[in-house]
Amino acid sequence: MIDFGDLDEIVFLIQKIxxxxxxxxxxxxxxxxxxxxxxxxxxxxxxxLKYELVNNQGTFNKFxxxxxxxxxxxxxxxxxxxxxxxxxxxxxxxxxxxNIWSAGCSxxxxxxxxxxxxxxxxxxxKSRLYATDISSNAIEKAKxxxxxxKNFKEYSGNYFACGGKESFNxxxxxxxxxxxxxxxxxxxxxxxxxxxxxxxxxxECQLVLCRNVLIYFNEDLQDKVLNLLYDSLPINGFLALGSxxxxxxxxxxDKFMEIDKTERIYKKIR
Amino acid sequence: MIVIGGSAGAFQTLLxxxxxxDKKIRIPIVLVLHRLKDQGSLLEKHxxxxxxxKVKEAEDKEFVKEGxxxxxxxxxxxxxxxxxxxxLDSSEMVNYSRPSIDVTFESFSRVxxxxxxxxxxxxxxxxxxxxxxxxxxxxxxxxxxxxxxAEFAVMPKAAIEIYKKHDVVTSNNIxxxxxxxxx
Ligand SMILES: C[S@@+](CC[C@H](N)C(=O)[O-])C[C@H]1O[C@@H](n2cnc3c(N)ncnc32)[C@H](O)[C@@H]1O
Numbered sequence: 001m002i003d004f005g006d007l008d009e010i011v012f013l014i015q016k017i018x019x020x021x022x023x024x025x026x027x028x029x030x031x032x033x034x035x036x037x038x039x040x041x042x043x044x045x046x047x048x049l050k051y052e053l054v055n056n057q058g059t060f061n062k063f064x065x066x067x068x069x070x071x072x073x074x075x076x077x078x079x080x081x082x083x084x085x086x087x088x089x090x091x092x093x094x095x096x097x098x099n100i101w102s103a104g105c106s107x108x109x110x111x112x113x114x115x116x117x118x119x120x121x122x123x124x125x126k127s128r129l130y131a132t133d134i135s136s137n138a139i140e141k142a143k144x145x146x147x148x149x150k151n152f153k154e155y156s157g158n159y160f161a162c163g164g165k166e167s168f169n170x171x172x173x174x175x176x177x178x179x180x181x182x183x184x185x186x187x188x189x190x191x192x193x194x195x196x197x198x199x200x201x202x203x204e205c206q207l208v209l210c211r212n213v214l215i216y217f218n219e220d221l222q223d224k225v226l227n228l229l230y231d232s233l234p235i236n237g238f239l240a241l242g243s244x245x246x247x248x249x250x251x252x253x254d255k256f257m258e259i260d261k262t263e264r265i266y267k268k269i270r
Numbered sequence: 271m272i273v274i275g276g277s278a279g280a281f282q283t284l285l286x287x288x289x290x291x292d293k294k295i296r297i298p299i300v301l302v303l304h305r306l307k308d309q310g311s312l313l314e315k316h317x318x319x320x321x322x323x324k325v326k327e328a329e330d331k332e333f334v335k336e337g338x339x340x341x342x343x344x345x346x347x348x349x350x351x352x353x354x355x356x357x358l359d360s361s362e363m364v365n366y367s368r369p370s371i372d373v374t375f376e377s378f379s380r381v382x383x384x385x386x387x388x389x390x391x392x393x394x395x396x397x398x399x400x401x402x403x404x405x406x407x408x409x410x411x412x413x414x415x416x417x418x419x420a421e422f423a424v425m426p427k428a429a430i431e432i433y434k435k436h437d438v439v440t441s442n443n444i445x446x447x448x449x450x451x452x453x
Contacts (some may be wrong), residue, residue, distance in 0.1 A: 003380065026357040028349035028377055033361075069361045077345075103370055157293055212360045215330045215346075222331070244343055244358050 001035055006046045022195050024221035033067040070138045072106035077243050078161035083263040088238050089121050098127040101203040105131035108142030110267035115185050120165045132194035142191045145181030197223050203233045212242035219249050226250045233268045240265050244257045273378050275371030277304040277393030279421025283441045288321040290445035292453040299339040302374045304367050330358045342369035349377040365397035375401025384409035389413045393425030403433040410437045
């Protein structure tokens, strides 16, 4: 087990050797994830941890996967997706082509959920979805689009709760253990690595989703990333945050209008 | 800070404890209850009727203040930063729960050490037991609702099983402990 006092050294080490900058991440969460990692991989002391991180790229990769929290669901917060289809989709319809950015897409659940709804609203054919994450492991898995059947029922329930018109089944091929995303759903999606902390604007997009990513950052970094998201939007572009994230402390707060307060959907107005 | 955890059968006990607390007490209270998603702010409204504290859901990076009772939002673990602001975390469930009582107890105890008082009420799973022991290990005060009184004894029993020295008392005595210790 490590404590707050050990964090700086570990963060510094990672930055120096691998270039990842975790210095403005939530320290409470970092500490919890690192201790979880140490427990699961039987690393006992700070000394051992540092040794492993420096000398073993494999351990480092596992370490990063653990601390960035690649946890997601299909249609996480159905009420959010429902609001998106009623409050945002009608505006998107007016564009000849639509760019959407799903930042911090994890294993792709959020992106595929969105693609399904776009398809049902006949918008997918003219949409391009850019889905990015810091974690290369997550991006590789997202591209494959293979998920465990364990959660299928819950996801299917979510799908109906957010107003799905068809059957959730339809978008996948299943075997005994897994369900796999159909290739025509994947056609308009580009999964690629992008680090919100160190990389710049990815692409101008009329809709940007960045959900349950900011909570892992301290206030300064939240503000920095919100500025990046702001710069990625045209006037009248939409920003969607996680259900417990907001523009409250942000310097771009007054440049957005609330579209749905509870579902944290905003529109850039200046 | 007082951190209270509970699950099935804890709600009425919680209300009577809050109602019985001396109105002079203003030490921040944090509440982690297992509950079903999507009840809106019903729980907070209900609790507000019974306490002199201002009741609100904990928000990400919000600073903890005296006189407030904060609830952990459904679907997120609740953590405490060194500067005493909250962080929310949407990672894996722990003990089939999110928020998990263990996660919050452990995180708060790490920051607050002996200034963290943990209370564990009725419930039908093992969440909270490990975390409560961490609070005790860090020098904080720990109180467990008497399993004989609790509607569901599994949770208090689990805590006592892994650590014998918790203060195990009925809800009336929990009130007395709080009024004696914090006013
Ligand atoms: C909890 S998941 C959220 C997934 C999804 N958006 C949702 O709401 O369910 C957080 C994601 O943010 C990613 N992430 C963390 N730091 C990042 C960074 N600096 N740049 C890009 N993505 C990051 C993690 O790898 C993880 O996949």
